[in-house]
Amino acid sequence: MMKKLLLPLCLFIASLGAFTCFAQETIRIATGEFPPYYSQKYKNYGPTPAIVVQAFAQVNIKVEFGFFPWNRSLELAKNNIWDATCCWFETPEWGADFYYSDAVRVREKIFFHLKSYPFDWQSFDDLKGLRIGATVKYSYGEAFDAANKAGKLLIEQAPSNEMNLKKLFVGRIDIFPIDRQMGYQLLADSFSPEKTQLITHHPKILFTDSVKLLVSKKHPKNQYFIDKFNQGLKMLKEKGEYEPFFIKGQ
Known part of the structure; x- marks a missing residue:
């Protein structure tokens, strides 16, 4: 009788072990x-x-x-x-x-700006004196950081991308670097079509990583x-x- 009980018990324990191995x-x-x-x-x-x-x-x-x-x-x-x-x-x-x-x-990051703001750049020297929005804890590349450290950039940080876009609309910053796809999605999700149409981006890529x-x-x-x-x-x-x-x- 004991042998009859032990066999199913052993099989049950073995099946649990197999389940654990493949969980x-x-x-x-x-x-x-x-x-x-x-x-x-x-x-x-x-x-x-x-x-x-x-x-x-x-x-x-x-x-x-x-x-x-x-x-x-x-x-x-x-x-x-x-x-x-x-x-x-x-x-x-x-x-x-x-x-x-x-x-x-x-992903690629580029500069957003108002269509009414005539913006062009080819080097970081071209950004001198411009108010550049940046989002806390975001990376914009080693070249951007080096230019900032060299005193070539005027950076104004904000806690979110949405806040930087709001600052861009009211003229508190001149340009804002952001992932291209993400930036246009954020505009569509958070702002009216009338406002979104005021924004464009410069085609030169700031940062690819x-x-x-x-x-x-x-x-x-x-x-x-x-x-x-x-x-x-x-x-x-x-x-x-x-x-x-x-x-x-x-």
Whole structure:
């Protein structure tokens, strides 16, 4: 009788062990609102989070996103309250606390200005004396930082891109650097069509860089998550399933 009871019990325990071995792991990623790339309102949270989800899916890791103000999402990941944060440009400041993944996607930043403001530039010398809006915690490239440090730029910081656009409309700043696609989406979402038509951009690219997944150097599985993501991203590209995530016309 005992043998009859032990056999099903052993099989049950063995099945639990097998389930544990194949159970899907989860990574929790802090992010923020950044239309048209990420938003809680979008299907699959937008194209950039969709890339991250599918890359991790290639290596059997499930992604859970949490949306927070951007500065807070950085702190949540830095202090291991969340496993990672996405997606950020690579800077010396953040490199001190985080490991970076391979590039999730590439973006360009250009200068927005009022159509009524005659603006042209070819070098940072051309920007001298202009009031330039900048958003706190945003990166505009090493060349921009160097020009600012050399005293060539007059920077006025604001807490958000939307606030900088408002300052642009009322003439408190002359130009504002922002991701092209994101800037026009923000105009469409936050301002009237009449106001949006007052804005244009200069075609010269200020800054091109890639955004990446960040995992804290204090996280016990930091290199593991970075390696797994890079592996999954590579697999996604090799299967031809990466490009479809890009926004048409970006």
